[in-house]
Amino acid sequence: MRRLALAAVMLLGACSAGPAPSQVVPRSAPAPQPANASTVSAAPSSSAGAPPSCDATASLRPGPLPQAGQMPEGSTMAKIAQRGRLIAGVDQNSFLMGFRNSFTGEIEGFDVDVARQIAKAVFGDEKKVQFKVVTAAERIPMLQSGAVDVVVRTMTITCDRLKDVDFSQVYYQAGQRVLVRRNSGITGVEGLADKRVCVASGSTSLGNVVNRAKTTVSVPNWTDCLVMLQQGQTDAISTDDTILAGLAAQDPYTDVVGARFTDESYGVGVPKGQEDLVRFVNGVLERMRTDGTWRAIYGRWLTPLGPAPAPPVARYRD
Amino acid sequence: MVIDSQPRQALVRRFTGLARSTPGRLSLIVVVLVVASLASGWLATWSVNRQERALEDLATRSEPLAHAAQEVYRALQDADATAASAFLSGGLEPVQLRERYEADIAQAQAALSVATASSPDLTATLAAQLPVYTGLIETARSNNRQGFPVGAAYLREASGLMRTQLLPAAQELYRAETDRVARAQDEANFPVVPVLVALAFVIGLVLIQRYLTRKTNRLLNVGLLVATGAATLSLLWVTTVSVLVMNDVADSRTASEKVDVLAQARIATLTARGEETLTLVARGAGQSYEKNFVEVSKRLEGLLDRAKALGNTEAVDQAGRQFQQWQQVHQRIREADDAGQYNDAVALIGNPFFDSLDQSLVRAIGEARQEFSDEVAVARASLAGTVAGVLVLALVSAAGSTAGLWQRLKEYR
Numbered sequence: 143m144r145r146l147a148l149a150a151v152m153l154l155g156a157c158s159a160g161p162a163p164s165q166v167v168p169r170s171a172p173a174p175q176p177a178n179a180s181t182v183s184a185a186p187s188s189s190a191g192a193p194p195s196c197d198a199t200a201s202l203r204p205g206p207l208p209q210a211g212q213m214p215e216g217s218t219m220a221k222i223a224q225r226g227r228l229i230a231g232v233d234q235n236s237f238l239m240g241f242r243n244s245f246t247g248e249i250e251g252f253d254v255d256v257a258r259q260i261a262k263a264v265f266g267d268e269k270k271v272q273f274k275v276v277t278a279a280e281r282i283p284m285l286q287s288g289a290v291d292v293v294v295r296t297m298t299i300t301c302d303r304l305k306d307v308d309f310s311q312v313y314y315q316a317g318q319r320v321l322v323r324r325n326s327g328i329t330g331v332e333g334l335a336d337k338r339v340c341v342a343s344g345s346t347s348l349g350n351v352v353n354r355a356k357t358t359v360s361v362p363n364w365t366d367c368l369v370m371l372q373q374g375q376t377d378a379i380s381t382d383d384t385i386l387a388g389l390a391a392q393d394p395y396t397d398v399v400g401a402r403f404t405d406e407s408y409g410v411g412v413p414k415g416q417e418d419l420v421r422f423v424n425g426v427l428e429r430m431r432t433d434g435t436w437r438a439i440y441g442r443w444l445t446p447l448g449p450a451p452a453p454p455v456a457r458y459r460d
Numbered sequence: 461m462v463i464d465s466q467p468r469q470a471l472v473r474r475f476t477g478l479a480r481s482t483p484g485r486l487s488l489i490v491v492v493l494v495v496a497s498l499a500s501g502w503l504a505t506w507s508v509n510r511q512e513r514a515l516e517d518l519a520t521r522s523e524p525l526a527h528a529a530q531e532v533y534r535a536l537q538d539a540d541a542t543a544a545s546a547f548l549s550g551g552l553e554p555v556q557l558r559e560r561y562e563a564d565i566a567q568a569q570a571a572l573s574v575a576t577a578s579s580p581d582l583t584a585t586l587a588a589q590l591p592v593y594t595g596l597i598e599t600a601r602s603n604n605r606q607g608f609p610v611g612a613a614y615l616r617e618a619s620g621l622m623r624t625q626l627l628p629a630a631q632e633l634y635r636a637e638t639d640r641v642a643r644a645q646d647e648a649n650f651p652v653v654p655v656l657v658a659l660a661f662v663i664g665l666v667l668i669q670r671y672l673t674r675k676t677n678r679l680l681n682v683g684l685l686v687a688t689g690a691a692t693l694s695l696l697w698v699t700t701v702s703v704l705v706m707n708d709v710a711d712s713r714t715a716s717e718k719v720d721v722l723a724q725a726r727i728a729t730l731t732a733r734g735e736e737t738l739t740l741v742a743r744g745a746g747q748s749y750e751k752n753f754v755e756v757s758k759r760l761e762g763l764l765d766r767a768k769a770l771g772n773t774e775a776v777d778q779a780g781r782q783f784q785q786w787q788q789v790h791q792r793i794r795e796a797d798d799a800g801q802y803n804d805a806v807a808l809i810g811n812p813f814f815d816s817l818d819q820s821l822v823r824a825i826g827e828a829r830q831e832f833s834d835e836v837a838v839a840r841a842s843l844a845g846t847v848a849g850v851l852v853l854a855l856v857s858a859a860g861s862t863a864g865l866w867q868r869l870k871e872y873r
Contacts, residue, residue: 177620272800
């Protein structure tokens with residue numbers, strides 16, 4: 143009886159068909175991405191071919207360090223002294239190495255302290271330094287155009303780069319590792335073969351990882367990579383452990399995994415041909431190593447990477 | 461067909477016969493005149509009605525919608541610039557900047573819901589992406605609050621979303637709404653065809669009277685005279701009113717062009733402010749922002765000049781002066797920043813000229829909108845009663861024609 147009534151109702155309903163009820167169709171909102179994010183298919187041409195061989199980390203031997211405020215006449219340092227401030231290219235996005243303290247607005251970090259030591263050696267005042275923020279890709283152009291005196295920005299000394307700029311001795315020995323979300327199951331660089339990896343454009347990390355990952359995405363800054371990782375647009379970030387430690391410190395749900403699979407020797411970038419400045423910076427680094435400043439700066443910033451190692455040993459080619 | 465042809469020929473014969481005899485001709489003229497007066501009256505009524513509707517649309521729909529669209533754009537642009545300067549200030553974000561950002565988002569959302577009612581397709585992107593944008597800003601804030609540089613990366617991402625998606629969509633919406641204003645203004649143009657028809661009708665009446673004078677040797681026909689008077693009055697009424705409306709609409713075009721120019725100037729002001737702020741946020745890597753600032757400032761200067769040319773007012777004049785003062789301070793900011801005196805540069809960016817320029821522009825936009833509204837109101841007032849008047853006059857001229865010719869027809873009985 144009931145079934146019959148239902149059938150009758152259904153029949154009636156079928157006869158008096160109204161228009162289909164309207165639907166609210168959601169417009170898809172594509173997930174936002176950091177500006178200038180792009181997919182990299184091959185390593186940049188300069189690092190694709192056989193790397194030029196040279197003894198990259200051997201720099202120029204420093205003479206005795208002149209007294210602060212008494213730079214030898216006609217030298218590059220004298221010009222800097224005359225200007226009244228050192229102009230240093232640094233990062234404001236790499237937590238621990240070079241970053242903007244969002245409370246004070248000041249730029250701080252390991253690299254920044256190294257730059258301050260150079261200013262201190264010229265002026266006797268570590269505050270006489272102007273920081274210019276440069277992206278990884280801008281480091282060499284900024285040195286070439288003379289917009290900055292030095293670049294202290296997690297810059298790896300390579301034979302490629304030595305063609306365009308000069309480097310100080312090694313002031314920090316880093317190595318490339320991998321940062322992943324804590325539950326990703328990736329344990330090192332070997333796990334990246336079917337994954338999407340994010341790197342900063344213009345970095346040496348890009349060439350090191352592009353052939354080991356399925357897809358490589360490049361962005362202007364390392365923090366942009368962390369944004370992509372947090373938004374689920376990339377599976378991993380691969381670069382120097384120093385930078386990764388800074389990223390991991392900003393997100394407790396990430397881990398730095400695997401062993402170092404490259405050696406990244408950081409040097410202070412100096413415009414090509416300014417040998418006096420290279421020797422001067424090497425003298426400053428030499429002093430930092432012997433008087434304990436290096437260790438103090440490490441302790442101030444890089445303890446998340448473990449206790450302070452011995453500072454890198456200086457190597458000179460002359 | 462064959463059967464049909466017989467009566468049809470008869471009908472034609474009857475008509476030609478009618479036209480050949482004078483009384484028949486007069487009867488035909490009556491019919492023609494009544495139809496013509498009613499048709500001409502209806503045409504005039506229809507065109508006046510159309511103008512009325514267009515003016516009503518201008519006053520109550522298209523202009524308010526264009527303003528809403530402009531508000532969407534402005535509020536979004538300002539929200540982005542404010543978020544950037546709150547970041548720049550460092551540390552705890554200043555309460556007034558946070559309040560300004562919140563007010564901007566609320567304003568954008570309110571204006572958006574006004575615009576959505578009329579153009580749901582054009583506002584789809586804005587409706588979908590605005591919550592994404594605010595989400596990114598909040599993520600940036602909470603990271604910033606913990607001292608994490610990734611906050612700045614979220615801010616950059618939010619700003620990129622604003623520049624590449626939200627603002628272009630708002631721009632498109634604004635263009636669509638201003639086009640609608642222009643279309644409504646076009647619809648209130650001079651009714652050429654109805655006026656020509658009315659003129660032809662008056663001429664026809666005069667010719668018929670001359671014909672009657674020749675045929676009947678009577679100088680005047682009161683009925684036809686009344687009809688001619690009514691038709692002439694109607695013609696003059698519609699023409700005068702249309703000329704008035706046309707004039708007012710032309711003035712309203714100037715006013716709405718001025719609103720458009722000033723609105724663009726305000727948006728350019730906010731854009732330039734955003735670029736100025738971002739140049740400092742970028743700490744030396746901001747050459748592209750500074751380049752944009754120079755470009756936008758040049759455009760802003762041109763817009764202010766154009767606004768002046770469209771009718772200089774005290775507010776526009778003041779805006780011009782404040783613009784110059786702001787540019788001078790900007791020079792000093794650049795000099796301080798380039799000389800490494802970053803903190804001095806940040807202190808200078810708090811100068812009052814940007815805010816006072818913005819306020820002058822708000823005042824000037826308000827005045828120009830009032831001008832527009834006044835012009836449209838005057839136009840609407842001048843149309844008042846026209847429809848009824850024209851209709852009555854059409855009936856009078858129809859009645860007059862009938863009465864006048866009826867008199868002549870009676871003489872043939």
